[in-house]
Amino acid sequence: KNQVEQSPQSLIILEGKNCTLQCNYTVSPFSNLRWYKQDTGRGPVSLTIMTFSENTKSNGRYTATLDADTKQSSLHITASQLSDSASYICVVAHNNNDMRFGAGTRLTVKP
Amino acid sequence: NAGVTQTPKFQVLKTGQSMTLQCAQDMNHNSMYWYRQDPGMGLRLIYYSASEGTTDKGEVPNGYNVSRLNKREFSLRLESAAPSQTSVYFCASRLAFSSGGNLYEQYFGPGTRLTVT
Numbered sequence: 001k002n003q004v005e006q007s008p009q010s011l012i013i014l015e016g017k018n019c020t021l022q023c024n025y026t027v028s029p030f031s032n033l034r035w036y037k038q039d040t041g042r043g044p045v046s047l048t049i050m051t052f053s054e055n056t057k058s059n060g061r062y063t064a065t066l067d068a069d070t071k072q073s074s075l076h077i078t079a080s081q082l083s084d085s086a087s088y089i090c091v092v093a094h095n096n097n098d099m100r101f102g103a104g105t106r107l108t109v110k111p
Numbered sequence: 112n113a114g115v116t117q118t119p120k121f122q123v124l125k126t127g128q129s130m131t132l133q134c135a136q137d138m139n140h141n142s143m144y145w146y147r148q149d150p151g152m153g154l155r156l157i158y159y160s161a162s163e164g165t166t167d168k169g170e171v172p173n174g175y176n177v178s179r180l181n182k183r184e185f186s187l188r189l190e191s192a193a194p195s196q197t198s199v200y201f202c203a204s205r206l207a208f209s210s211g212g213n214l215y216e217q218y219f220g221p222g223t224r225l226t227v228t
Contacts, residue, residue, distance in 0.1 A: 004153065032214055043115070043201050043219030044154075051214070089153070099217075101146075101153030 003027070004092050004102040012108045017080055021105045023073040023090030034091040035064050035075050038104065044089055047075070080109045113137055115220035117202050123226045124192040132187040132223050134202030142208040143185035144217070145169075145177060147198040154201065160185055161208035192227045199224050 004025045013019050025033070032051050036044035048057045048064040050073075057064050061078045077084055087104040094100075115136045124130055136143065141162045146154040156169030160179040174196060176188045185204075189196060202220040 034217075041222070043203075043221050045219070046216050049214055049216070091153075099156070101155070103151055103153050 004090055004100045006088075006090050006102040006105050008105060009103070010106040010108070012110060013080055015080060015082055015109050015111050019077050019080060019107065021075045021077075021088050021090075021107070023075070023092075023102055025071050025073070025090070025092045025100070025102075027071075027092040027094060027100050029094060030068060030071075031093040033064075033066055033073050034093070034099075035062070035073075036089040036091060038087045038089055040086070047088075077107075080107075082109050082111060085109045115202055115204055115218050117200075117220040117223050119223060120221065121224050123228065124189075125228055126193060128192050129188070129190050130192065130225075131189075132200055132202075132225075133184070134186065134220060135184045136202075136204040136218070137183065138204060138206075138218065139182070140204035140206050140218075141182070142205045143179065144203040144205070145175075145185070145187045146201045146203065147171065148201060148222075149198050157187065157200075159208075189225075192225075194227045197225060197227045 090102040158177040
């Protein structure tokens with residue numbers, strides 16, 4: 001079964017600190033991997049999209065990495081802000097457009 | 112440019128009641144999607160419409176029907192609501208569905224929180 005597993009389930013950090021969220025997947029064949037940010041009570045918003053040939057993609061303070069060989073991705077957040085408090089969702093797409101969503105990591109940034 | 116809009120934002124139904132969730136997008140996108148999000152689980156695809164005039168089942172279609180009313184609007188209907196359908200429902204749209212459009216951004220609406228008692 002195609003799975004997307006995220007860790008940790010939740011994370012609390014202090015404002016200004018960095019953090020890294022993990023995503024492991026078994027989806028195959030693989031087309032692309034996306035990271036979304038979902039604020040409480042809102043819909044997910046895209047942060048990055050990477051194909052199998054891309055190792056790193058940045059969007060401001062967010063940097064996603066992808067190792068297609070080990071089927072792992074990470075999202076690194078630099079110099080966290082209170083507004084980074086949200087759920088971060090990893091999504092892996094099949095070649096046939098089927099997208100599989102992880103359950104998300106709930107990040108809380110405290111002052 | 113409102114993006115993807117959904118109505119209502121909240122709804123409480125009794126078991127057996129029916130209702131329709133509305134979704135509209137103003138980005139001239141061809142593909143539209145309905146997902147449900149349950150605690151501790153990833154979003155799951157209910158139905159999608161690759162283009163105007165077509166609809167297809169997703170991962171969890173049982174108990175739901177959809178209508179692609181026109182290019183802008185895609186509705187989700189619960190004919191006889193059950194407590195298992197308590198969830199948050201998200202509509203999404205994307206410019207294209209084909210494999211050539213596989214990298215297109217997918218835009219989500221704000222969600223409808225549905226409770227079935």
